[in-house]
Amino acid sequence: MNRTERLYALVEELRAVAPRPRTVAWLAERFEVSRRTVQRDLQALLQAGVPVRDQAGPYGGWFVDPVMTLPPINLTAEEALALAAAVAAAEHTTPFAAAARGAMAKLAAAMSAGAAARAAEASRRIFVLPQPRAETVREAVARAILEQRVIRLRYADAAGEETEREVEPAALLTARGRWYLVGYCRVREAGRGFRLDRIRHAEVTAEAAPVRELAALDPALATATHAESLESFTNRS
Secondary structure, three states: OOHHHHHHHHHHHHHHHOOOOEOHHHHHHHHOOOHHHHHHHHHHHHHOOOOEEEEOOOOOEEEEOHHHOOOOEOOOHHHHHHHHHHHHHHHHHOOOHHHHHHHHHHHHHHEOHHHHHHHHHHHHOOOOOOOHHHHHHHHHHHHHHHHOEEEEEEEEOOOOOEEEEEEEEEEEEEEOOEEEEEEEEOOOOEEEEEEHHHEEEEEEEEEEOOOOOHHHHOHHHHOOOOHHHHHHHHOOO
């Protein structure tokens, strides 16, 4: 059983006996891992927002808070596969991979036993090859957007020429499987789009960025419905 499967199973075990608790020792024996591993898994679920709680005392242990859980959610095999595939893809292709993992963990807490089992089984069959450098860039871009901070980029244009840019982020757009950071480029003193796969390095600064709307950066982009419009905007120097 890999860690993803074990996390699903931990949530299901705690939900099945809620509100009664299970001790770390009991869970470690049940899943044939060390107590330290179980403790680490439970902390990961807690940090992801799954409503697991720790109750102290001789009759204490870990349990799922029934006040914060949803009724069981029944998913078909296809729906469980779709969710598992989306989360696996988010791991290496979208700027919000950590949030996707947390959302899936919360959803698992509300799944029926059958749905959780199907999702766990599907997750075992989906693999995405890692891209460490791109992941670092995506995390930095996502943080710049969420925290509304200036981001410093080393960016390669379509010809491969690299330039240093400071960008006030406005939005993340996606089209045809590509992600774009759109913002105000301080070097060009105008709105620009940056393909994430062309960003060679990204560093979020401590400087707060002013809020900028797409329409102010480029009126055509704000109403664009075709990928060609976004690509054209991105290809400006």
